[in-house]
Amino acid sequence: MNVETSFSGTTAVATVSGRVDSANAKDFDQELRSVIDKGVSGLVVDCSGLKYMSSAGLRVLLIAIRKTSAAGGGLALCRVPDHIREVLEVSGFVRLTKVFDTLEQAQASFSN
Amino acid sequence: MEVNYEWDVSVDGDEPRRVAEQFESICLEHGVPMGVVFKFQLALDELLTNVVSYAFEPHTHDPVIKVMLHLTDNRITAVIRDNGRAFNPLLDAADPDLDLSAEERSIGGLGIHLTKAFVDELEYERRDGWNHLSLVQPTKAHLEENA
Numbered sequence: 361m362n363v364e365t366s367f368s369g370t371t372a373v374a375t376v377s378g379r380v381d382s383a384n385a386k387d388f389d390q391e392l393r394s395v396i397d398k399g400v401s402g403l404v405v406d407c408s409g410l411k412y413m414s415s416a417g418l419r420v421l422l423i424a425i426r427k428t429s430a431a432g433g434g435l436a437l438c439r440v441p442d443h444i445r446e447v448l449e450v451s452g453f454v455r456l457t458k459v460f461d462t463l464e465q466a467q468a469s470f471s472n
Numbered sequence: 473m474e475v476n477y478e479w480d481v482s483v484d485g486d487e488p489r490r491v492a493e494q495f496e497s498i499c500l501e502h503g504v505p506m507g508v509v510f511k512f513q514l515a516l517d518e519l520l521t522n523v524v525s526y527a528f529e530p531h532t533h534d535p536v537i538k539v540m541l542h543l544t545d546n547r548i549t550a551v552i553r554d555n556g557r558a559f560n561p562l563l564d565a566a567d568p569d570l571d572l573s574a575e576e577r578s579i580g581g582l583g584i585h586l587t588k589a590f591v592d593e594l595e596y597e598r599r600d601g602w603n604h605l606s607l608v609q610p611t612k613a614h615l616e617e618n619a
Contacts, residue, residue, distance in 0.1 A: 379489070381489055381492070381521075382485060382489075382517070382521045382525075383485055383486045383488070412510070412514075414514055414518060414583065414586075415518060415582035415583035415585075415586055416521070416583075418582055419579050419580075419582070422574060422577060423579075425574040426574050426575060429574065429575075443507060443510045443511075447514070447586060450585070450586055450589045450590070451568075451570070451582050451585065451586060452568075452571070455570070456573070456574045456577070457574075
């Protein structure tokens with residue numbers, strides 16, 4: 361797994377790639393926490409390079425949703441591969457966070 | 473096509489990934505569609521993660537976990553066996569309430585929920601001090617054959 365982050369004001373884009381499972385969910389959690397702790401309220405997670413994500417990754421996203429909401433913003437996902445989108449649907453996560461087709465749409469959702 | 477494979481798994485948090493990734497390679501090598509492989513792999517990963525994390529007290533004497541894979545043209549079958557404490561994840565794990573908000577949602581239970589959604593046949597049996605969990609999934613080739 362690899363996470364690359366870019367910042368624009370109080371919005372950040374975290375681009376996650378590779379595999380997120382129980383063996384490295386802690387690292388994913390630390391990456392997102394360190395981004396949010398820099399004063400980010402709107403966090404976009406770009407999933408275009410994500411190959412695999414188990415429930416351990418969903419738990420990390422849930423924590424990030426709570427933290428960004430508490431900071432007055434939220435979390436948005438974008439460019440989610442179909443098989444991982446199905447994981448989000450089955451687990452009810454599409455009701456907890458917005459899922460956008462493009463990075464631009466996801467960023468625009470925080471620009472108001 | 474008939475492929476049999478068996479893993480001896482240690483009580484170690486990195487083990488589910490090793491098994492899941494090797495499972496993926498074996499299936500793709502034998503032409504199982506990626507969509508089927510992904511869902512089955514996720515179920516295998518979730519169930520094995522539970523066993524590795526919760527089935528054994530620390531310093532258990534002789535913990536044994538075995539995963540058996542049987543692959544044919546029509547179906548994937550896997551059996552996870554362990555000699556840890558009796559636990560039926562299909563019944564003993566609470567179903568998550570998917571209607572709750574992010575603040576109210578429980579952090580657990582999603583792995584079993586996904587497993588049940590992604591694999592057609594799941595069975596649990598406790599026999600002679602062992603947990604036996606079997607997963608059976610018809611593959612796409614089988615569906616096309618019958619179409």
